[in-house]
Amino acid sequence: MSLTTKNTKLKTTKKHKENLVCFVKTFVPFVVIFSFIFILFSCKKHHHITHKNFYHWQSEFNISDSGKQRLKELNITRLYTRFFDVVWDKEANQPMPTSVVKFQSTMPYGIEIIPTIYIKNEVFLKLNDNAITKLSQNISHKINAMAVENKIPFTALQFDCDWTEKTSAKYFQFLKNITQLNPKKRLEATIRLHQVKYFIKTGVPPVNRGALMFYNMGEVSDFNTTNSIFDEKTAKEYLHNFDKYPLPLDVALPLYHWGVVFHNGVAVRLAYGLTNTDCSQNINLEKIAKNKYVAKCNTIVKNHRILQGEIIRLEVADAELSAQAAALISPYIKNDSLSVTIYHWDEKNIIHYSTPQIEKIFNALR
Amino acid sequence: MDAPDYYSLFNPQIIDSAEYHPNYFIDIAREFSPNTDDDQTPNLKEWGEYFGHSVQSNDIRKLVYGYNQNILTFLTNAVKNRKITTPDSLLGNTAIDQVFVTNNVEVFEYLAFAYQAADYAVAGVWDGEAESKKTITELIRIGTNLYKKCANNFLKIRYGYQLTRLAHISKDYEQATSFFDTYVASSKTESIIRYWALNYKAGACKWLGESAESIYNYANVFAHCKSRRAHAMQDFSQLGYVTRPTTWDSAIKLCKNADEKVNLWAMRGFTGFYVAENYSYVFSPSDWGLNTYYDSAFECLQNIAKINPASKYLEPLLGQAIQMIEYNKLNTKRLTRNGGYNSMDFYENRSSLPYAEPSALRDIVNKIKANPKTKRPYFWNYASAYLSYLMKDFKEARNELKVAESKHTTDKFLAKEIASLEAIMKLDEATSVTPELETYLLNTLTQFDIKPFSRKEEWTYNFFDRDYNPSHTWKYIMDKMSDLYDKDGNFEMSEICEPTLQLYSMMDYDTTDMLLKFISKEDKTPFQKYAATFYPAKISALYNLEGTILMGRNDFYGASVRFKKSDDSLTEKDYLTADPFFIRMRDCHDCDYDSTSKMKHLTKLEFCEKMLELEGKKDQLKPDASAEVYYQLANAYYNLTGYGNCWRALSFAEHCSLSLRQDCSKAEEYYKKAMKLTRSKEFAAKCCFMAAKCEQNTFYNLFAEFNSWDTELRQEGTKEKYRYQTNFATLTTRYSDTKFYQQAIKECGYLRRYAKK
Structure with missing residues (x-):
């Protein structure tokens, strides 16, 4: 190698080194900064919201034009519509459908209706093993008959059952049967917090996706409960095993309110739709705590008859609280994409919330 | 609050009404349903009369309830075509045999149809609405044809029932009422089936908004059909008659006679509290005074007494009205000391319930007892006495008790209550314990077998069982005596009459020893001996407790002596x-x-x-x-x-x-x-x-x-x-x-x- 070549080589090498140093000095800080930012934002789980939905749980399906417009504004893509409940009929000594929904309006355009069936756990407690097939056939038949009659094409089904360790085998067999009877439908099941935390015991349903019900976690009948719809402290006690849970989970969040009426300390009924305004404007109700009123004499408030001495505990899950709940659960949902459903669609309630307020709920999971 | 948690001194056992027991107690009225039969018994009785004595009742039961549509269709064909061989499983059934012998194919035809309709009533719930309607329409067509062909009135009314029911299930309420009117109401056959069908018609009227007609029909079901009574009451209570007086007046106008009016009032009286507790209504406050709560038992008692002072409903309704008063007026002292919702706060702040003032109720009672047509006037004398007692008018109470005692002859339940009330009043008047008082009370308690309240099953109360003892007289007497003993400084007897000490939690030696010595001693009065037998902690257990306490004090000798004496x-x-x-x-x-x-x-x-x-x-x-x-x-x-x-x-x-x-x-x-x-x-x-x-x-x-x-x-x-x-x-x-x-x-x-x- 000639000296020139060597020098050239040396010069080249030196230049390369200088370039390299320059590169490092210039870009590494940016790399470090970006890495830091990346790591920082990696701690917060981001999700891609595939569908924004509502539950429709009322006995009459009657969405007004303004309601349909509102659904459109909110970009709602699915309505999980309760078709009917299944309860154990003592007289007939078998499961029977009840509270069958009446379709009284046309379907909102562009929104998919997902038939949702609520089955009381008692049904599976009392059902014989050899009756599971018949039950799945009956339920499947009824869903399809109702869908045909009301011209509702559907691609998925959701079952809502608070199953336990004792009933898991029968319920899961039921779900398997449903899958076989409806092979082209996506099957979903609601999952409650305790069914994640203790999934080893209670099992995992054989469905395509689970819908995590992130509400109703408190003991509604306990007089000392503050808000049975959503209680952060209680919820946190159940935030375990999400990392191990094998089913992809969607999330269901609350947006409703009610009053729990206590008679001599015993919860006797739920006064749906009761608000603080309703109670504070009633001269026969006296506020005794932040969310409690007592009836000074027999009275009626928003069509609910309250006897003297009865105590109403108001419980609210507004958009703010729902967004907080969403933010709380978000890091625990390990699947990247998820569908979010709000319980529930009630036009009289939804009008109190602006679109940004409701959007905030969905955004908290992004 | 639950029945055992408050005083009730009006013992329902004295009410002469096995059929219409009142809704005791208010808080459990929700779970309470009146005495009902099952459907099968009266229906099988009618089938038994139809077939006659030669047919065995088990065979009838099997035929009517134990087979299915396929078997009955087979049997129908077999009667028509005698070449068809009856399988062994159907041989020997005397009901089937009779049909073959008499060639009464209509029986099988009806039962085949009935099984088919009944099966669909259950299975059809799983069909879609249109599908279900189609199937039911076809069933109605079949049933109507069979009805027209049928010459047998016993079976015709049953077809009428099936058709009414099918129409109701398919929610064609107009058709349901029409079927009832055409095929059931017009029938002259006496049958319980009439009321089964009427129950459906009542429901149909409800859905059609014909509230008055619905209420009227439910009342008739309530009066005549035990097996559908609870259902009728439940539906009746949803009909808003409380808040729409016009509906009620219209229903009364539909009544054809005094009995029907009484049935209507009775039903209202028994279901009144259902209304308050379970359902909320849409109504205008101007229809009804918000501050005057509705005591249905009292109002209905008044109205029934005007129409028929001998009505069988009066006594149970009176019992219900008195229960309301007792809940509100009598209970200044809590009976139980459990935690949870029975705690003092909830008790003292408990919701009041609607009740008639005792004086107002007594006025009605006095009118009833004075009426010569009244059944069991001595019962009303007793009731008047009891109400006077609640008003603290002991003189009047005693006067009425004397009259009651003179009038009744063999009513042992009433005799017991008369004696109980006398004892209660004597006790209420006493200011201290005397030997005479103790003797008097002991005699009353033992002679009339007045015992502590007994609960047969947790949370369920069988008030129809007259051996059941739902009165708190014994407890009341003991609690009052406890107060008097306490006033007299006799701590032991005060505790024995009303055990309040949590001995096992207190672990207090002196208290335990004091009680132990008292219970063990021989020289107690007869009343004291009697009361001590009911004390929950027995001698053996108390020795055990003492021994444990001494063990905790390291007095192992003293403890071992006690443990040896405890022979449990x-x-x-x-x-x-x-x-x-x-x-x-x-x-x-x-x-x-x-x-x-x-x-x-x-x-x-x-x-x-x-x-x-x-x-x-x-x-x-x-x-x-x-x-x-x-x-x-x-x-x-x-x-x-x-x-x-x-x-x-x-x-x-x-x-x-x-x-x-x-x-x-x-x-x-x-x-x-x-x-x-x-x-x-x-x-x-x-x-x-x-x-x-x-x-x-x-x-x-x-x-x-x-x-x-x-x-x-x-x-x-x-x-x-x-x-x-x-x-x-x-x-x-x-x-x-x-x-x-x-x-x-x-x-x-x-x-x-x-x-x-």
Whole structure:
């Protein structure tokens, strides 16, 4: 190698080194900064919201034009519509459908209706093993008959059952049967917090996706409960095993309110739709705590008859609280994409919330 | 609140109405349904009359309820075509045989249709609406044709029922009412089926908004059909008649006679509270005064009495009205002292319930009793007496009781209540306990067999059973006597009459001993002896309790004497839960507790005897042996505390933290003694460590608040803590070269921290 070549080589090498140093000095800080930012934002789980939905749980399906417009504004893509409940009929000594929904309006355009069936756990407690097939056939038949009659094409089904360790085998067999009877439908099941935390015991349903019900976690009948719809402290006690849970989970969040009426300390009924305004404007109700009123004499408030001495505990899950709940659960949902459903669609309630307020709920999971 | 939680001195047993028992008590009225039959019994009775005596009832049951559509269709064909062979399984049924013999194919035809309709009523719920309607339409077509073909009135009314039912199920309510009117109402056949069908018509009217017609029909079902009574009441209560007087008036106008009006009022009276408790209505406040609550029993009683003073509904409705008054007026004292929703706060703030003033009710009662047409006027005399008692008008009450007594002859229930009320009044007037009072009450209680309230099943009350004893007379008498004894300074009898002391939680020797001596003594009055038999803690249990208390005081001799006197058979509680002489370096409450063999350890008596033995010889031995005995005793004293493995031994109640002994001073004393006596340095180290544990426990017993999150308090606590570490000091200075010390410092964080300092 000639000296020139060597020098050239040396010069080249030196230049390369200088370039390299320059590169490092210039870009590494940016790399470090970006890495830091990346790591920082990696701690917060981001999700891609595939569908924004509502539950429709009322006995009459009657969405007004303004309601349909509102659904459109909110970009709602699915309505999980309760078709009917299944309860154990003592007289007939078998499961029977009840509270069958009446379709009284046309379907909102562009929104998919997902038939949702609520089955009381008692049904599976009392059902014989050899009756599971018949039950799945009956339920499947009824869903399809109702869908045909009301011209509702559907691609998925959701079952809502608070199953336990004792009933898991029968319920899961039921779900398997449903899958076989409806092979082209996506099957979903609601999952409650305790069914994640203790999934080893209670099992995992054989469905395509689970819908995590992130509400109703408190003991509604306990007089000392503050808000049975959503209680952060209680919820946190159940935030375990999400990392191990094998089913992809969607999330269901609350947006409703009610009053729990206590008679001599015993919860006797739920006064749906009761608000603080309703109670504070009633001269026969006296506020005794932040969310409690007592009836000074027999009275009626928003069509609910309250006897003297009865105590109403108001419980609210507004958009703010729902967004907080969403933010709380978000890091625990390990699947990247998820569908979010709000319980529930009630036009009289939804009008109190602006679109940004409701959007905030969905955004908290992004 | 539940029935046993409040006083009710009006015993429903005196009401002469097995069929219409009132809704006792208010809070359980929701779960309560009136006496009902099943559907099958009256229907089978009618089929039995139809077939006649030659057919066996089991065969009829099988035919009507035990087969299915396929079998009945087969049988229909077999009658028509005698060449078809009847399978063996159907042979020998006398009902089937009769149909074949009489060629009465219509029976099989009807039953085949009935089975088909019944099956669809159940299975059809799973069809879609249109599908279901189609199937039912076809069934109605078949049924209508069969009805027209049928010549048999007994079967025709049944077709009418099936058709009404099918129309109702398919929600064609107009058709349902039409079928009833055409095929059932027009039939002259007397049958329970008429009311089954009427129940459907009532429901159809409800859905069609014909409330008055619906109410009227439900009342007729209520009156004539036991098996559908509860259902009719439930639906009736949803109809808003309370808030729309016009509906009620219209329903009354539909009544064809006085009986129907009475039925309507009765139904309203019995279901009145359902309305209040369970349903909310849309109505205008102007329809109905908000502040005047609706006592249905009282109002209905008034109206029925005007129409028919001999009505069978009057007595049960009166019972209901009185229950309302008792709930509100009589109960100034709580009967139970459980926690939860029966606690004092809820009791005292309990919701009031609607009731008629006793004076107003008494006025009606007096009118009824004065009416010559009244059934059992002596009952109304008693009722008037009782209401006077509630008004504290004892003179009037006694007058009425005299009349009642003179009028009735053989009503043993009434005789008992008359005597009870006399006794109650005498007691209410008494200002102190006298021998005469005791004798009088004892005679009344025993002569009339007045017993404590009994509950046959948790949470269910069978008020139809006249042997059931739902009155609180006995409890009331005992509670009142307790108050009087207390006033007289007779603490023991006050407690015996009304047990309030939580002896097993209190673990108080003096109180227990006082009661024990009293219950054991012979010279008690007859009333005192009688009352003592009901006291929940028996002598044997009290000795056991005393023994346990003395054991906790380290009086093992006294304890063993008591345990020997307690002759109850041994239960789990009489055994120690672990070996009390075994100790661990680290406290582990339940590590030694073997849940599978609770009874293998020492009994309390055996433990006391062992302790006596060890205490007796601890100073009699050579030093090393003596040290060992002291060590064992120390372990036992430690394990009896809340820190040890036999902490339950000093507990009697199920959940008892109060009786936990925390004082480790005796154990510490004996560990130190053992430490001094022994020549083994290792053993001494062990004893010293255990003494240190005791000392530390003493600190925490005295200064628990220093173990808090409050920094200032913790700092205070830290200063105090040093004063309770003298044994740690000894352990580290004298025994740090022992193997035991090395092991202890690994296991015990407190020692490690101390040693570091």
